[in-house]
Amino acid sequence: MIRFEHVNKRYPQRGEALKDLSLELAAGEMAFLTGHSGAGKSTLLKLIGLIERPSRGRILVDGRSLGDLPRRRIPYHRRGIGMIFQDHRLLNDRTVSENVALPLVVAGMARREVGRRVRAALDQVGLLALERAQPIALSAGEQQRVGIARAVVARPPIILADEPTGNLDPDLSSEIYALFERFHEVGVTLLIATHDQERVSRMAYRILRLHQGRLVADSGNW
Amino acid sequence: MTRRRFQPVNRRRPRSPGLSRRRLSAWLEQHRESALESLWRMLRQPLATLMTVAAVAIALALPTALVVVLDNLRTLGGDWQRSAAVSVFLAQDLDEAEGARLRERIAQRPEVATVALISRAEGLAEFRAYSGLGGALDQLNENPLPVVLELQLHPSALEPTHLTPFLATIEALPEVAFLREDAQWAQRFQAILGLLRAGVALLALLLGLGVLLVIGNTIRLEIENRRDEIHIMSLVGATNSFARRRFLYSGAWYGLLGGLLAWLLVTLMVWLLADQAASLANLYHRSFALQGLGVADVATLFAGSALLGILGSWIAVGRHLGLSDDI
Ligand SMILES: Nc1ncnc2c1ncn2[C@@H]1O[C@H](COP(=O)(O)OP(=O)(O)O)[C@@H](O)[C@H]1O
Ligand SMILES: [Mg+2]
Numbered sequence: 001m002i003r004f005e006h007v008n009k010r011y012p013q014r015g016e017a018l019k020d021l022s023l024e025l026a027a028g029e030m031a032f033l034t035g036h037s038g039a040g041k042s043t044l045l046k047l048i049g050l051i052e053r054p055s056r057g058r059i060l061v062d063g064r065s066l067g068d069l070p071r072r073r074i075p076y077h078r079r080g081i082g083m084i085f086q087d088h089r090l091l092n093d094r095t096v097s098e099n100v101a102l103p104l105v106v107a108g109m110a111r112r113e114v115g116r117r118v119r120a121a122l123d124q125v126g127l128l129a130l131e132r133a134q135p136i137a138l139s140a141g142e143q144q145r146v147g148i149a150r151a152v153v154a155r156p157p158i159i160l161a162d163e164p165t166g167n168l169d170p171d172l173s174s175e176i177y178a179l180f181e182r183f184h185e186v187g188v189t190l191l192i193a194t195h196d197q198e199r200v201s202r203m204a205y206r207i208l209r210l211h212q213g214r215l216v217a218d219s220g221n222w
Numbered sequence: 223m224t225r226r227r228f229q230p231v232n233r234r235r236p237r238s239p240g241l242s243r244r245r246l247s248a249w250l251e252q253h254r255e256s257a258l259e260s261l262w263r264m265l266r267q268p269l270a271t272l273m274t275v276a277a278v279a280i281a282l283a284l285p286t287a288l289v290v291v292l293d294n295l296r297t298l299g300g301d302w303q304r305s306a307a308v309s310v311f312l313a314q315d316l317d318e319a320e321g322a323r324l325r326e327r328i329a330q331r332p333e334v335a336t337v338a339l340i341s342r343a344e345g346l347a348e349f350r351a352y353s354g355l356g357g358a359l360d361q362l363n364e365n366p367l368p369v370v371l372e373l374q375l376h377p378s379a380l381e382p383t384h385l386t387p388f389l390a391t392i393e394a395l396p397e398v399a400f401l402r403e404d405a406q407w408a409q410r411f412q413a414i415l416g417l418l419r420a421g422v423a424l425l426a427l428l429l430g431l432g433v434l435l436v437i438g439n440t441i442r443l444e445i446e447n448r449r450d451e452i453h454i455m456s457l458v459g460a461t462n463s464f465a466r467r468r469f470l471y472s473g474a475w476y477g478l479l480g481g482l483l484a485w486l487l488v489t490l491m492v493w494l495l496a497d498q499a500a501s502l503a504n505l506y507h508r509s510f511a512l513q514g515l516g517v518a519d520v521a522t523l524f525a526g527s528a529l530l531g532i533l534g535s536w537i538a539v540g541r542h543l544g545l546s547d548d549i
Contacts, residue, residue: 051457072461079459089454106460108252150458 001027001158001189002048007057009043009213017043019213021057025191027157030184032200033193035210041193044210045160048191049081050074061158079107082151084161088143090135096146097122097131103154121153125179141172148179152188159183161192177203253467260471271476274440278480281433282527283487285426286515290488292419294499294513308389309402310371316397318342321369324397328371333379333388340370368399430530437476437534441469445542452543462543469539470532477531481524489514 002025009018017040025031033041046052047059050066059066061077069077082103090099097118104114122128125145135143144164151159161180165173173196180190194200200207209217264271310328312321318341329337340348345367350359379385385403393401445452452465492514503510515523 049457075456075459075461075464078457083457089450089457091451091454102455103458105255106455106458106464108248110248110251111255154459 001025001029001062002191003060005058007047007054007059009047009052010055017213021215023208023215023218025189027189028187029206030180030190031206031208033191033208033210034195034197034200037195039210040213041210042162045162045191045193048160049083050077079103079154080156080158082154082156082159084147084151084159084164086163086166088147090143090146092134092136095131096127096133096135099135099146100149100153102150107154117153121149124152125149140167141175144168144176148176152183158189161190163194164192165194165196173199256467257471260468261475264472264475274436274476275479275483277436278433278476278527279483279487281429281436282480282484282523285422285429286484286488286523287491288422288425289519290492290515292415292422296415297513298510308373308375310373310392311399311402312369312371312397313399314368316369318369320397321371325371328373328392333375333384335374335376338372340372342367342369345370433477433480433527433530434534434537437473437531438538440476441473441535441538442542444472445469445538466539466543469535469543473531473535474528475531477527477529478524481527484527485515485520485523
């Protein structure tokens with residue numbers, strides 16, 4: 001589903017954030033991306049979402065090379081990927097359901113269908129009761145779950161999460177990981193960046209370990 | 223377990239008639255949503271919105287008001303031209319009976335629409351009423367005014383090539399002392415009106431540019447304030463045209479609301495001035511009602527203002543939205 005072939009990413013003046021990186025993630029696979037801060041985890045995720053472009057090498061998503069994707073097709077590419085951020089990136093001047101609806105609204109879905117899907121997504125993350133709340137009034141864990149609802153509302157086949165539990169205490173983190181496992185069960189491909197080494201080693205999923213831009217360990221696809 | 227295929231929402235599919243109709247209605251719905259969303263956002267900041275709308279309205283109201291004034295002047299001028307009259311002052315020693323015989327003769331001429339005879343007594347009464355010199359006239363023991371024939375000419379007779387020989391013939395009649403004609407004045411008036419119209423067009427152009435700048439600047443600020451939102455929308459798959467569309471609708475609303483307010487201002491002005499204009503016209507023996515904007519003018523104002531708004535925001539969006547797909 002996701003394939004990196006000898007990918008380099010160089011930021012101007014910052015040197016190489018990723019060096020000769022090759023990896024493959026099968027459809028429906030769930031994997032963790034670990035490594036110290038600055039190891040290149042965020043950069044790797046951004047390359048998949050075409051938020052950044054590789055300096056060298058090739059990235060394929062669902063068999064298609066992203067380098068060949070014309071610019072105007074990028075939004076359509078992103079609609080197939082649910083992105084979750086550590087700072088959840090919610091819009092504070094909108095309600096929870098308006099935030100969750102965003103990917104459907106920008107895709108031009110009919111209003112009635114949007115409402116139905118938004119409620120389904122909020123139900124999945126257990127926030128149906130907070131539909132009309134403002135994000136700012138929610139706890140950190142709730143805000144993150146709103147972010148997750150927004151990422152899954154369009155039912156994308158791929159979910160990328162960048163340190164989704166970075167700000168959460170262990171109990172709330174466990175809830176979030178339980179949600180990810182549910183998505184995994186219905187066949188979504190998930191790649192989750194985290195520096196919570198201890199937790200991921202307790203969970204039985206593939207672990208990709210980055211160090212200074214290189215893939216230094218891969219627990220393998222089993 | 224079923225694996226999901228990579229099939230993002232709204233991916234392009236092959237066209238088929240049923241599908242394209244559905245896409246058209248989805249497209250319309252999207253535009254409606256964007257338009258309402260933009261309006262809603264503006265109404266949530268009523269003060270800021272009102273300031274922009276008022277600035278646009280004032281800039282639009284000025285040339286619109288001038289157009290109203292010019293239209294009314296033209297109507298007035300048209301009246302004058304149509305009624306272009308020639309006053310024929312008869313010799314002092316002619317009485318009303320002789321004047322009436324001359325009237326019959328002149329009425330036969332093809333150039334003449336109507337001839338009215340103003341008797342010496344009527345002339346005196348009118349002079350007394352409008353000159354304010356009534357007291358002085360009372361000193362005279364004899365009416366000094368001659369009999370006057372007022373000719374209304376057919377418009378076709380107003381061509382200079384026609385008019386000049388005709389007037390010469392009339393003036394040569396032994397009963398006639400002298401003529402006074404209004405036609406030339408009406409022609410000059412038309413020429414002045416043409417000049418004023420060109421001036422108003424130039425002014426409208428300048429103020430239209432002002433509207434463009436006002437709306438462009440408002441949209442630029444809005445873009446700056448909504449960077450985060452634009453960014454997040456892009457991350458969840460908004461196309462550039464989606465992001466652009468909302469700002470274009472904002473611009474259209476600013477323009478349209480400004481046009482609406484300008485129309486209200488001008489209508490108010492017409493309403494306030496109507497009475498004064500009527501009493502002024504009365505002084506000149508004319509029934510004259512000040513005309514407001516016609517339907518076509520209003521339609522032009524609204525369409526033009528909305529278009530200016532779209533254009534202004536288009537420029538701002540092009541310069542400041544800075545849409546790049548690699549954020
Ligand atoms: N936009 C950027 N511009 C310049 N350098 C960047 C940018 N983003 C990340 N970097 C650099 O790239 C390296 C990897 O960063 P990042 O991918 O954020 O790592 P991680 O997410 O693992 O902490 C770091 O050295 C970081 O400073
Ligand atoms: Mg990071």
